[in-house]
Amino acid sequence: MDITIRILQLLFSLSILVFIHELGHYSMARFFGARVEKFYLFFNPWFSLCKWTSKRSGTTYGIGWLPLGGYCKIAGMIDESMDTDAMKSEPKPDEFRSKSAFARLMIMAGGVLFNVILAFIIYTGIILVWGNKVLPSDRVTAGMTFSETAKSVGFEDGDVILRVDDRVSPNVLDSRFISSLIKAKSVTVRRGTEERVIPIPEDMMTRLLKAEEGFGALRLPFVIDSVMPTSPAKGLLQHGDHIIGVDSLVCSDIAEVQQALQARKGHEVQLLIDRSGSPIAQRVQLDSLGNIGVLLQSAEHLYPIEHVSYNILSAVPAGIDRAIQTTSSYISGLKYIFTREGARQMGGLGTMGKLFPSSFDWQSFWSITAFLSIILAVMNILPIPALDGGHILFIIIEMIRRKPLSDKAMTYIQTVGLVLLMALMLYANGNDIYRAFFK
Template identity: 35%
Template sequence: MNGLIMAGQLLLGLSILVILHELGHFLAARAFGIKVEKFYLFFDAWGFKLFSFKRGGVEYGVGWLPLGGYVKIAGMIDESMDTEQMAQPAQPWEFRSKPAWQRLIVMLGGIIVNVIVGIVIFWMLTFSYGQDYIINNKLNDGIAVGNIGKEIGLKNGDRVLAINGVKLIKFGDLISSKVLFGDAQLTVLRGDKTLYVTVPDNVLNKISKNEKDNFISPRYRMQSLKTVGAPDENSGPSFFDKLFNRKVEAPVYPAYTAGIKPGDSIISVNNKAVTFFDEFKDEVSRNAGRKVEIKAIRKGQLMNFSVPVTAEGVIGVGPKMAALPIAHVDYSFFESLPIGLNMAWSTFADNAKGIGKMLTGKVSARNISSPIGIAKVYGSTFDWIKFWTLTGLISMALAFMNLLPIPGLDGGHVVFLLIEMIQRKPVSEKVLERAQIVGFVILISLMVFAFGNDILKSFGK
């Protein structure tokens, strides 16, 4: 059931974005009197489709292959590779008969709509729900630092005052692209000393293999436990476990077996007092594969437990997080617009920076995700805010990806149109046809690579 919810959210979000993207091409083409022959959600590969109907000379339908969608524009070399039509004399209502500037607008139509959709989504989310953020200067106990944070020179209890000289207001900015893309300088208060820590440009590679909490998180005091690792109905076999008939049982952690219960307050590990949860984690992880002696308070009584630590250095408990200093800000309809614009632009720019770092080898291509990975991000429960936030992020990502100068994508067509406008004559149809084939091979290879990434991740590799 969880898999169906994830897949359903993904299909809904992508369907909305694909329809609107193709609608951008459709409306631009019709505005210039260009004939559109097909408008499809998903691909009707090899002529198979779920359903279709005709209206106004256009065939509308839904294909069976859920990898996007398309509009078939008359007189244009596209993924349909309709060479027979291109062999006929050009007609005034065909794409190829129109001025280059009109064709350029048609090709940019989908990208423009995706950008507008992203802006509108972020604008309306900000207007409807406002923004919540952790107030950085009220984190009196500072930060908890994972292994990656320690590698770059941070310590538990540090207080980060600024990023690149700009005062840090929202704690969340510490785990945003401002820092994770590297080369950011953090101004840190340690005790009564101010020092500067530079985040290396390979930090995102390391974090992508772990969790963001292994970098920096707010520091929590040890209080009554919220979770103790008991069997969880949501941690059963995944789709791939079922597919390959692998037996997977919900994990039972040592703390549960030893008798530790939610509500217990751990006060020491191996007779070492633990005030903060990061101190507890560090002491437990140092004893990986061995037993630890834990003292805890339960309803005013001192309890003693001897707990084996797993090879990964955990016993399976989670703290009841103290209420974080969270601020909520509401914005008016017009105040929300520049915030939505900034969120959309930041997402677009982050995609550009990410691709640039992949090309230079500073970020691993293993971070590329297929629809499988995206579905996992949507999650197994429907959350209206999360759904629209992710859909807005994907809309901006689609705008950027379609702008890449790869034949077969809108950006590839844009490049050839710009060449035509510069040299004042069209690029030959043979070149366009061959480029389309090359682009198709590139896109299929990227898709196979992305699916392979997510499949391997499902096997823990």
């Protein structure tokens, strides 16, 4: 069921993104007077679920049966369909090839432009509807748990982040918080009663990619919210109990408690509990999975999280800022794709599907969709043949040399681009399959 929910969310999200992307091409084509032959959501090999042809424009609108994208076929353009028959006739005034270089450039940039605008709109809507949550890093009293790579440069579990370069107590709930730690020159932490400055090496991201692990995560204490009716701990544990030890092991956070319980599944254990400041020991029987049958308090109950509300006037610049920062962060990370470590981390549809939660949540869905819209825009603007960026590059070259490339050259370049693109897609999705079945 979890996989099904993720797949449905991915398909819904991609349908929105592809529709908006192709709508950008369509809108620019119509604006500059280029004829659009077909405008489809999903692909339609052999047949369409439904279609309709406009008598006024001649455009065929339809929905295909293969939910893996969509397309906008513009007359007089060599695109991924590789339909070159129409190119043998004399150019017509309403064809793409008859338009000025500037008009063609804007038509090709329309998809990327609309995806960027969509990200702005979604981020603005998220901020307007749900606001923003702020938790300064110095208020996370339990600190963070760090990966082995992060520990190798000086971090220790339990360190409380005080400063990242010159930023004091950054918001740990900001999606850019972890990346800011990785990119920083130095991070100041509180360890016990002391402050320590940890220099961050320039190749920190490369080290993490090579080790195939993250940087770290917030530490959350194991504080019980409620005890399930069927739990063997019913009557022994209660709301607010903070488990700080299992048998003789001292545990600082949820991960350590769960690890200790997993090691003793099916057995009886002694839990050391902090109950309203008083230490209490309780013996509890674990089930075969190492569970005690409790629900835990979320970060919002454990830490003083501030909820910031916005009106439409303040939400718009905040949404634009979030989109710009997300785009900048994604672009800066693209350089790692061209390293051996980064290439191994590439993923396809499986990786995208894992971005979505296993239970549907509108805020998460729209946040991930906005992020994917930025990815789609950035990837499409890359100067690779068969992508929008490849077409834009050739148009810019034409504007410089004042002479277009021949149809034969464009066909050859487009073919090479499609082969490279297919190879890249196979490699990325192959990584997903390898990780799923062989790691």
